[in-house]
């Protein structure tokens with residue numbers, strides 16, 4: 001397996017947090033993993049060009065020098081739906097460009113953790129959405145469930161959509177975005193019962209300034225490496 005595609009129940013569900021935690025765990029266990037954010041909307045201008053926070057977080061989490069445009073080939077300034085950001089920039093997102101960047105990253109590293117944008121059905125261009133991008137990269141999917149009221153419905157619908165595209169849902173992560181969520185354990189149990197794929201782990205709520213660096217291996221990645 002050359003990579004994992006991290007999607008989520010929604011924007012803001014914790015794809016970047018989980019991707020970074022995955023990268024740190026993989027690297028701590030000796031896997032030369034690197035992150036990729038193929039399409040990002042929301043960026044700031046720097047001397048080196050446009051930079052997106054998610055792409056930068058993935059680069060920091062992997063902790064190895066990498067060519068930014070390979071990590072984030074499509075970066076748009078406004079934090080709006082990516083197909084609209086691309087349209088207003090006069091750019092057409094081309095999956096072949098992303099495939100090439102993915103291959104280039106994969107040549108230098110053992111595994112690429114690819115963070116999607118928004119959720120599974122987010123449009124990227126005419127006839128292309130996140131699902132299509134994932135399929136074009138032929139990657140197994142990790143679904144991040146942002147644990148909040150309504151997440152069961154979002155998680156089940158997303159899992160159904162992933163299956164309908166013929167992609168492989170290799171596992172899911174429960175991300176505790178809301179420290180005050182009522183019935184957290186019961187919700188987790190319901191997700192375990194109803195999602196076909198294994199739960200790779202629970203990423204606990206992290207208060208400001210804390211990192212999970214000290215937490216040893218929050219995820220059980222056996223399912224990912226068995227395939």
Ligand SMILES: Nc1ncnc2c1ncn2[C@@H]1O[C@H](COP(=O)(O)OP(=O)(O)OP(=O)(O)O)[C@@H](O)[C@H]1O
Pocket residue numbers: 008010011012013014015016017018054117118175176177203204205206207
């Ligand atoms: N386990 C957690 N504990 C505390 N805060 C969290 C946790 N997971 C996510 N967050 C916070 O919630 C916000 C959204 O998380 P994150 O950026 O990882 O989501 P995302 O799915 O990557 O969003 P996007 O769709 O913008 O890429 C961030 O401010 C992040 O720090």
Ligand SMILES: [Mg+2]
Pocket residue numbers: 015016017054115
């Ligand atoms: Mg993100």
